[in-house]
Amino acid sequence: MIPKKTMLVLVLIVSVVIVSVLAFNYLRSQQTSLTLEESIAITHYNLNRKTNTLLGVNLTSEAVSSIVLTSGKMVKVQSGIAVASNTFTPSLTLAPNSTIYVPLGYSLDPEGADYTIYILTSKGTGIKGTLAYP
Amino acid sequence: MIWTALTTIMVILGLFGLTETVYASMKSFGIIRRISTAGLEERYNLEKSYYLLSTIVWVILLSRIVASGVFWITNESLIPLIPGAMCQFGVNQAGAPYSWIDDGVKLFVVFAYGVWLSLDLINRRVKGGPLMLTLSKIFLILAPLLFLEAFLDVAFYVTVSPVVVPCCRTVFTASNPLPCPYCFVFHDAPMFLVVIVSYGLAICLVFWSLFIRHYSFKFKEIADVGMNAIRKLTLMALGFSVLGTIAVIPALFQVLGTTGFAP
Numbered sequence: 001m002i003p004k005k006t007m008l009v010l011v012l013i014v015s016v017v018i019v020s021v022l023a024f025n026y027l028r029s030q031q032t033s034l035t036l037e038e039s040i041a042i043t044h045y046n047l048n049r050k051t052n053t054l055l056g057v058n059l060t061s062e063a064v065s066s067i068v069l070t071s072g073k074m075v076k077v078q079s080g081i082a083v084a085s086n087t088f089t090p091s092l093t094l095a096p097n098s099t100i101y102v103p104l105g106y107s108l109d110p111e112g113a114d115y116t117i118y119i120l121t122s123k124g125t126g127i128k129g130t131l132a133y134p
Numbered sequence: 135m136i137w138t139a140l141t142t143i144m145v146i147l148g149l150f151g152l153t154e155t156v157y158a159s160m161k162s163f164g165i166i167r168r169i170s171t172a173g174l175e176e177r178y179n180l181e182k183s184y185y186l187l188s189t190i191v192w193v194i195l196l197s198r199i200v201a202s203g204v205f206w207i208t209n210e211s212l213i214p215l216i217p218g219a220m221c222q223f224g225v226n227q228a229g230a231p232y233s234w235i236d237d238g239v240k241l242f243v244v245f246a247y248g249v250w251l252s253l254d255l256i257n258r259r260v261k262g263g264p265l266m267l268t269l270s271k272i273f274l275i276l277a278p279l280l281f282l283e284a285f286l287d288v289a290f291y292v293t294v295s296p297v298v299v300p301c302c303r304t305v306f307t308a309s310n311p312l313p314c315p316y317c318f319v320f321h322d323a324p325m326f327l328v329v330i331v332s333y334g335l336a337i338c339l340v341f342w343s344l345f346i347r348h349y350s351f352k353f354k355e356i357a358d359v360g361m362n363a364i365r366k367l368t369l370m371a372l373g374f375s376v377l378g379t380i381a382v383i384p385a386l387f388q389v390l391g392t393t394g395f396a397p
Binding site: 006012024111 | 322
């Protein structure tokens with residue numbers, strides 16, 4: 001028979017492993033369940049390769065109505081973790097059939113990585129783009 | 135070979151481990167062979183011989199445990215020196231196949247070596263050293279693992295060179311549901327290192343206590359010291375698992391904290 005304390009240790013470990021896996025799955029499901037704006041795309045990435053920074057992106061809209069941009073996030077594909085984010089204060093408005101520059105200022109891994117950039121809107125939707133760095 | 139202070143230390147520790155393992159294995163084999171037919175005087179000499187062996191094995195095992203920790207630090211330090219490497223995945227690509235096998239072996243060496251070390255600690259506290267033969271046998275079982283681990287370290291760090299390697303982005307793409315473990319733990323969620331190490335040690339301590347329990351039933355002479363050791367080990371295991379549980383909170387925040395997708 002396994003002693004009580006030993007059992008407690010094993011139960012603690014198993015439960016934390018389960019919680020961690022659930023948390024990671026929740027994170028992934030949040031990313032995949034985000035509704036994307038079909039008519040808006042990231043058309044340009046403004047990079048500073050000396051400082052390994054994503055300074056900002058250009059968003060081009062082909063939509064018929066304007067949209068309010070509230071925040072940005074950068075998820076590292078290899079780890080699945082959002083490594084940088086910012087909120088736009090004041091929020092930015094993208095007019096129909098126009099292009100807007102969105103400042104981000106995200107630090108990139110100097111050794112290189114793949115990133116997914118999300119620009120979130122006030123409607124709860126997002127604009128997604130991918131960046132392979134360097 | 136990429137010469138850095140850390141790779142040099144790893145090669146030296148590997149060579150030391152190889153030579154000392156050969157010496158200790160021969161000594162251990164000698165004790166096992168002679169102990170069953172030994173008279174009183176020879177048994178006393180064998181006991182003295184065993185204490186020398188025990189000291190050597192302590193030095194070998196502790197040096198291997200240190201090398202197991204330095205291994206990950208060394209690999210992390212090699213990333214900027216290998217073109218194309220973004221994380222330890224790339225370093226392992228440059229040192230394949232030794233690096234991959236070494237990675238796997240390193241994950242459970244502390245557990246295996248700890249069995250011998252904890253039993254020897256008990257043996258030293260009991261008069262007459264009742265576990266002398268058992269420990270010599272266990273060491274002979276551990277010797278191939280020790281030899282393999284030290285050999286893999288030497289082979290890996292001698293053959294690794296600054297060649298252009300494909301890194302984890304070729305395997306862990308957006309469509310892959312699993313994250314790259316090296317990017318995840320060593321770069322983007324380092325608090326998980328504390329969780330993994332704490333839980334790893336807790337599991338090790340639990341298993342060592344189970345081994346001591348097994349031998350305490352087998353050798354009545356060590357029962358008292360053994361039970362005392364079990365109490366201490368399980369308490370330490372509990373401490374490490376609590377530490378791991380506390381560390382998992384900031385670790386989860388590292389993963390989930392900035393990732394809300396609400397508007």
